Amino acid sequence: MYCTSPDFQAKMTNVHKFIYTLAVAMSIQLGLATEQAFATKLNAAPLPHERDSKDFSNGEETVIPPSATRFKRRPDAREVEKQQKADELEAQKNAALAKKQQLDAEAKAQQQQIEAYNKQAQIAIEANNSAVALGKQGRWMEAIAAHEKAVQYDPKNKQFRVNLSAARTAFGQQRMAQKDYAGAASMFRKALSAAPDNGLAGKMLVECMKKSGLDATNADVRIQVGDQLAGANDFEGAAIEYQAAMQIEPSGKTYVKMGDMAYRYGQITTATNWYRQAIIKDPNCGAAHRQLGFLALAQRDNTSAAASLRKAVILDPKDVAAGQQLVEIWRKQVATNPLLAENHLGLAGALQLTGDFVGAESSYRKLEALDPKNPGLEAGRASLSRAYQHAKAEKHKLASTTLYNQGLRREALAEINQAVMLEPRNAEYQFLLGECLEANGDYQNAHQAYLTCVLIDPENNKEAAARMKAMQNQSGMTAQQSQNAISQVTNRLTGANSQHSPLATPQAQAMPVQTQQTAPAALAQGMPTDNSGVRKNMFEGGSGSPTLPQTMNFRTHDESEAAQSGTAVAAAPGITAPQTTAPAANDNLAKVSACEAQKDYAGAVTILRQLLSDNLQNPDIHHRLAVNLMSAGEISEAISEFRIASALNPKQKAYAEDLARAMSIHKRSMTSDGAGAPQ
Structure with missing residues (x-):
């Protein structure tokens, strides 16, 4: 409820008037104060402050210290562009200066090289002139020393090398006249080393070796002399002898020697090429396989090293260095992973190849404990048994040879009988x-x-x-x-x-x-053969696989020349003609043909063996049996049958050709397959 009396309204009107009057007065006072502030002069005394006073009338610039805040003003685009141009200009100046300095340094270095070369060339010329003068006086040792100095200071000067070779040749002739054949031969070799085209030095070297009682035209003699020189650290002379052997007879052995010299001088690629050429020349060169194995081992290629060393030991069981290194590779493999059965299998094969039968048997036992069903276990132990037997036979043979040389013929016969049995x-x-x-x-x-x-x-x-x-x-x-x-x-x-x-x-x-x-x-007649007559497995250097190369091309009985021509096979002199086959035999031959058509070579071999018992002198059956044995992977037995067929009928060229093919395959299989490879 509001009060609306006239007295109350009058009072409120008076209050409003008073408030209005007070507000107007305060506004006027504030306006006058503002006008006074704007009218304050600039040169008025400063307000009190804590810093030093500043005189703005002296015109000095005041450096405002950077703000202590961590927030900095971001430069605008014009400032960034200006800074970039300045940086680029500075970089260009620095690059130009660096290039100029580099060119100056190169020019200076080149000039120094030219001066050094001219200085060395001058020294070489002076040494050569001095050597020529000494040679005219017969002072050959001093002349040779001076010529060597000339070659040392200017090795690219061919004339200096020719002069050195001539001086050594003359000194060698002087020694030869004094019957110092060893010293003369050494000088002639050094002369050839300085100038290989020195024909006089080569001729005098041959003459000197002849007077020393050596056959200079025999490659083996030259290799033997080279080995002696290499043993005396005269590698320069050894290289000359090996090169001479290469010219006389480029055999696998000489290739190996050339590779050895390249290896001594650190020419690994050249040495590898020499060893590979040796294998091409003579696939049975065990030394070449051994050296390739050592090179692969130096390059940490254990797989290739083990394969090459294994071939070397197979080809030359007396190669102790290759055998020891092969065993060492497999021992490291076993130590790295003793739970891997293949490592023990590889070690067993390596120990067996090197003649450590006790160690091989121990490895086979470990293999059996790890993997009793390993496919290589049975074959490995069978080959180990044959190796034991062969070692025993070799002892009897060695005893027989010793007794025979001592004149004890009966005792020698008893020993060799044991070996033959x-x-x-x-x-x-x-x-x-x-x-x-x-x-x-x-x-x-x-x-x-x-x-x-x-x-x-x-x-x-x-x-x-x-x-x-x-x-x-x-x-x-x-x-x-x-x-x-x-x-x-x-x-x-x-x-x-x-x-x-x-x-x-x-x-x-x-x-x-x-x-x-x-x-x-x-x-x-000369025919390839395998002395043992027993098929070798992968532990003895043979093929571990019954399969044959696809390039094999053997004739079957029906494809022989006699079958094509329809003529009978002639018998060899002193041997009766092949026996005629009975009707039952013809039926068996038909069964053989059926087995061959179905590629059942094992069945064909079984039937042919039965036929052979009644036809031992029939070369056709021996040949056909050999062909099926080859197809079945029994290479050694096939070779034996091929030999018998050729012996019974030497006029049949097809038999000899097939024998040669079989021997070639057998030889490749001996050096191609391996009993596993280390990782």
Whole structure:
């Protein structure tokens, strides 16, 4: 409820008037105060402050210190552009100055090089002139020293090298006149080293070696001399001898020696090329494989190193350095990963190749503990057993050789009999057996041993063939007797009637054989062979795989030249013609053809072996059996059958060609496959 009396309204009106009047008065007062502030002069006394007084009338610039705040003013685009131009200009000036300094330095260095070269050239010229003067006076040692100084200061000057070579040649001739052949030969080699085209030095070196009792035209002699010089740290002379051997006979051995010299001088690529050329020249050069293995090992390529060293040990079991390094590689692999079965398998193979049979057996036991079903375990232990047997046979052979040289013929015969019983298909043992039998007067059994030796390895046993022929010429032998002897030996080699006539020594199984005037032509022909007659696996240097290269091209029985022409195969002189096949045999041959069509080579081999028991002198069956054995991967047995076929019918060229192919494949397989490779 509001009060609306007239007194109250009058009072409120008076209050409003008073407030209005007060507000107007205060506004006027504030306006007057503002006008007074704007009218204050600039040169008035400053207000009180804490800093020093400043006189603004003296015109001095005052530097305002930077603000203590961390927030800085951002430069605008014009300032940024100006700064960039200034920086670019400064960079250009610095680059131009640096380039000028570099050009000046290069010019100065080039000038210094020219001055140094001119100085060295002048020294070389003076030394050469001095050497020529000394040479005219016969002071050859001083002349050679001066010539060497000239070559040292200017090695690119060919004339200086020619002068040095001539001085050394003259000094060598002087020594040769004094019968100092060793010193003269050394001077001639140094002369050739300075100038390889010095024909006089080469001629005098040959003459000097002849007077020293050495055959300078024999590559082996030059290599032997080079080895002696290398052993005396005369690598310069050794290189000359190796080069001479290379010119006489560029064999794998000489290539290895050239590679060794390149390796000594640190030319790794050149050395590798020499070793590879040695392998191309002679795939059986174990030294080349060994050196390639060492080079690969230096480059930390353990896989290639192990493969090359393994080939080296297979080709040369007496290579101790290669064998030790191969074992060391596998020992490191086993130490790195002892739970990997393949490492123990590789170590076992390496130990077996180096003759450590006890260590190999220990590795096989560890492999069996890790992986009893490892596919390489059974084959490895089988090969180890054969290696034990071969080592035992080698001891008997060594004993027999020693006793034979001492004149103890009977004792030698007893020892070699033991070796032959352990390895009856070893041609070397058979030859030694023949020698011992012949020395003891047992010519019949000696003839049989020589015949066995020739049938096993015709190419490397020409001496056995010659001795057998001599025995045949001394006492007449009919064609039938010769045929019986060949049949009996062939029967034992093929193992067709092993239960009745095991392959034993002729002494233990004598047969009444006489000699004839002529032997089969195939017995004297050179044919590749494998002495052992036993297929080698990957632990013994053979192929670990039954498969054959796809490039193999062997004729089957039906593809032979005789089958194509429809003519009968002629028999060798003194050997009866092949036996005719009965109807049952024809049925079996048809089964063989069916197996071959289905690529069942194992079945074909089984049937042909049965046929062979009744047709031992049929070369066609031997050849066909060999072809199927090759297809089945039994290379060594196939080679034996190819040999027998060639011996029974030497006029059949297809047999000899297939034998050569089989031997080539067998040789490649010995050096190609490996028992695993280290990582």
